[in-house]
Amino acid sequence: MNTVILNWVTFIFFGAAVFYFIHMLRGGEFWGKAATVTAFAGIAAQTVALILRWVESYHMGIGHVPLSNLYESLVFFAWTVMLLYLIMEWRIRSRSAGPFVTPFAFLLMAYASISPNISGQIQPLIPALKSNWLTSHVMTCFMGYASFAIAGGLGFMYLVKGDDGGGREGPSKSFRRFLPSRDDLDELIYQCAILGFIFLTLGIITGAVWAHYAWGRYWGWDPKETWSLITWFVYAAMLHSRYVRGWRGRRMAVMAIVGLFCVLVTYLGVNYLPGLHSYIKS
Amino acid sequence: MAKGNNHPAGEKKNAVWSFFASVRLTVFLLIVIAVTSILGTLIPQQEEAQRIMRDMPPALVSTLQALQLFDMYHSVWFLLLLLLLAVNLTVCSLNRFPHTWRLFQSARSREPSSRLEGGAADRIFTAGGTPARVAGEVEGLLRRKFRRVRRTEEGGVVTLHGEKGAFSYFGVYVIHASILIILAGAIIGSLSGFDGYVNIPEGGTVDTVKLRGGQGTRKLDFAVRCDRFAVEFYDNGMPKEYRSDLVFLKDGQVVKEGSLTVNHPIEFRGIRFYQASYGNQPGAALLTVMDGRGGKKLLKVSAGDQFELGGRKAAVSVLRIEENLMNMGPAVKLGIMSEEGGVAFWVFNRIREIEEANPGITKQVPQFNPAVFKPFYFSLGGVESAYFTGLQVSTDPGVPVVATGAMLMVAGFMMIFFFSHRQVWVRVEGRGSGSRVRIVGRCSRDPAALQRDMDTLAEVERSKSAQEKSFQ
Numbered sequence A: 001m002n003t004v005i006l007n008w009v010t011f012i013f014f015g016a017a018v019f020y021f022i023h024m025l026r027g028g029e030f031w032g033k034a035a036t037v038t039a040f041a042g043i044a045a046q047t048v049a050l051i052l053r054w055v056e057s058y059h060m061g062i063g064h065v066p067l068s069n070l071y072e073s074l075v076f077f078a079w080t081v082m083l084l085y086l087i088m089e090w091r092i093r094s095r096s097a098g099p100f101v102t103p104f105a106f107l108l109m110a111y112a113s114i115s116p117n118i119s120g121q122i123q124p125l126i127p128a129l130k131s132n133w134l135t136s137h138v139m140t141c142f143m144g145y146a147s148f149a150i151a152g153g154l155g156f157m158y159l160v161k162g163d164d165g166g167g168r169e170g171p172s173k174s175f176r177r178f179l180p181s182r183d184d185l186d187e188l189i190y191q192c193a194i195l196g197f198i199f200l201t202l203g204i205i206t207g208a209v210w211a212h213y214a215w216g217r218y219w220g221w222d223p224k225e226t227w228s229l230i231t232w233f234v235y236a237a238m239l240h241s242r243y244v245r246g247w248r249g250r251r252m253a254v255m256a257i258v259g260l261f262c263v264l265v266t267y268l269g270v271n272y273l274p275g276l277h278s279y280i281k282s
Numbered sequence B: 001m002a003k004g005n006n007h008p009a010g011e012k013k014n015a016v017w018s019f020f021a022s023v024r025l026t027v028f029l030l031i032v033i034a035v036t037s038i039l040g041t042l043i044p045q046q047e048e049a050q051r052i053m054r055d056m057p058p059a060l061v062s063t064l065q066a067l068q069l070f071d072m073y074h075s076v077w078f079l080l081l082l083l084l085l086a087v088n089l090t091v092c093s094l095n096r097f098p099h100t101w102r103l104f105q106s107a108r109s110r111e112p113s114s115r116l117e118g119g120a121a122d123r124i125f126t127a128g129g130t131p132a133r134v135a136g137e138v139e140g141l142l143r144r145k146f147r148r149v150r151r152t153e154e155g156g157v158v159t160l161h162g163e164k165g166a167f168s169y170f171g172v173y174v175i176h177a178s179i180l181i182i183l184a185g186a187i188i189g190s191l192s193g194f195d196g197y198v199n200i201p202e203g204g205t206v207d208t209v210k211l212r213g214g215q216g217t218r219k220l221d222f223a224v225r226c227d228r229f230a231v232e233f234y235d236n237g238m239p240k241e242y243r244s245d246l247v248f249l250k251d252g253q254v255v256k257e258g259s260l261t262v263n264h265p266i267e268f269r270g271i272r273f274y275q276a277s278y279g280n281q282p283g284a285a286l287l288t289v290m291d292g293r294g295g296k297k298l299l300k301v302s303a304g305d306q307f308e309l310g311g312r313k314a315a316v317s318v319l320r321i322e323e324n325l326m327n328m329g330p331a332v333k334l335g336i337m338s339e340e341g342g343v344a345f346w347v348f349n350r351i352r353e354i355e356e357a358n359p360g361i362t363k364q365v366p367q368f369n370p371a372v373f374k375p376f377y378f379s380l381g382g383v384e385s386a387y388f389t390g391l392q393v394s395t396d397p398g399v400p401v402v403a404t405g406a407m408l409m410v411a412g413f414m415m416i417f418f419f420s421h422r423q424v425w426v427r428v429e430g431r432g433s434g435s436r437v438r439i440v441g442r443c444s445r446d447p448a449a450l451q452r453d454m455d456t457l458a459e460v461e462r463s464k465s466a467q468e469k470s471f472q
Helices: A002-026 A029-059 A070-092 A098-114 A133-161 A182-214 A223-245 A250-267 B015-020 B023-042 B046-053 B058-066 B069-074 B076-109 B131-145 B166-192 B351-357 B399-417 B447-471
Strands: B123-128 B148-154 B157-164 B194-201 B205-211 B217-233 B239-250 B253-261 B266-268 B271-290 B296-301 B306-309 B314-322 B331-338 B341-348 B377-395 B422-431 B434-443
Touching: A002 A029, A002 A070, A002 A098, A029 A070, A029 A098, A070 A098, A070 A133, A070 A182, A098 A133, A133 A182, A133 A223, A133 A250, A182 A223, A182 A250, A182 B399, A223 A250, A223 B023, B015 B076, B023 B069, B023 B076, B046 B069, B058 B069, B069 B076, B076 B166, B123 B447, B131 B148, B131 B157, B131 B422, B131 B434, B131 B447, B166 B399, B194 B217, B194 B271, B217 B271, B217 B377, B239 B271, B239 B377, B253 B266, B253 B271, B271 B314, B331 B377, B341 B351, B341 B377, B422 B447, B434 B447
Parallel strands: none
Antiparallel strands: B123 B434, B148 B157, B157 B422, B194 B205, B194 B377, B205 B217, B217 B239, B239 B253, B266 B271, B271 B296, B271 B377, B306 B314, B314 B331, B331 B341, B422 B434
């Protein structure tokens, strides 16, 4: 049942992304409203599906929060991206980031639904995951990932907007005027990076506490641990360059994209490396 | 976090100090550590490395070994990078602290009126009521929003100053200190802690653990016995729980008992035991001894056991028990010492099949002959399989230090990102029958929050005055 709804959510997110694109290219309140409403419907359905999945696991006698394997983590990742995006849309009263962020949520859902290697079945928790730290660790990490994903999307947006002051005429010029000003984008990238940095820090700390109880050490240079630290360092470098060296604009946008790459390696890439964080492989 | 704050302390500036006080160095080190860290996630480390080394060209192995890349996170150069970062962090913080301190001091003692000179203001409005009365209302609101409020009055003009959150300037130092504390905790852990592992067969007792990274063994001042190891499975075959029933013994006396599961370590005398792995190993062997005169004895033996053979003066030792010796099935190696000297041989469970497949083997290979010690004949009924539990055994006195550092880091983040230094100056002066109110605001970051602060002041002020007007 929950997987049926989640498959539908994939299409709803696709629809939302398309509407955001049309809104960006053509302007007009209608497509913008359609996009927001669709995105809302998607995340509402997704929330229902996640709750159903949670309840269902209890009916199966193996009750646990739906954050325990790759499928569930992808769905949750998409959920946090969409949630943070909608909050941002409401706060800044602009839909301009929609075309750059919502496709990411759609791709996550599509990967979860379509990939033959990913099972949507509810599985019981293996002994290593039976811990109270599961929820806080996974939630903080994915809030961080989602903030970084949005920062990365905004980074792309900044590069699309370009550094030019004018003069360049082209077919893309038409929609670029709908994009927020470079200063606003810069500020948003920075805010998202900070939010992600705080959550990543909390994710690493909760992970260290958990590792202390599960594996007997709070830090062991496991590839996932190492990559999370690499990611942390990249964002630390980014924030320091801004604070102290006054980096703005394009450099920040590039850093946000490099950071998002590190996040993706931390999340998915390390599955191809040997390590202890192997729950996520199927 | 003041902007453009390249304000060195000024006094003690030499080349070395300036080098370490540079944030450019920080960013460089962060990126170098991040990039080099990637190597360790691509090249197998420590025990993993031992396994793959054999399949690698020797030249590559020696190169990687010379660069300490098989244990790079503990290599001299990596630790040196971390040390450089720590020094950089310390010097940067010391270098900037006096400036921040002055900022903090001046923020709290600034002349309230100076900001309002020149007539510029972020908010201007007129309210009904005398300046004293309007100022009283504003002051009430200010006190709700700001920690420190000062009021000065001069010739009927009231000036108010509200200020809060100056402590957030110190958040960055809290974070930097927390990183140093975490590193200190890691050093304490690596110097005075240890990290080992041990396998205990069911029923077995150990008092020594192997140290990780091939650093030998460590003897505990107590012993651990595993009474039982159990794996529970879900209906779909996935493992549900690994559980070891452990008994801790001091001088042969039981001091503590407990069930060890994954995620629930047991601590005994400062040493923590974790359920890390498990496996199978041959347990007891069911041995039948025939004395050649029709006498038959059934024995259940474990490796290391000894027993006497009736009738002859001979002691039998169980040397080895194998579940599957050279693909010939379960086997037990016995050693017999008698007056005629010693003899050792294997007793196979499937001796009949082995003889059928290799006729005459027991004659040619006396070690495979179960009747080599005459007149006795041994046969093996089978080998029981037993679990062993794999325990991670560690102690890390640095953990409380690291935990303190982590908590401080979170506190530092909250100071920086959830608080900002915000100030407003309000001047209230009589204008006709009402009062003119001018508000100026300033903040270290988060201008939106400052705007909200000023909005509350202005809006509530307006509505209140309007209400009063209607009552008059």
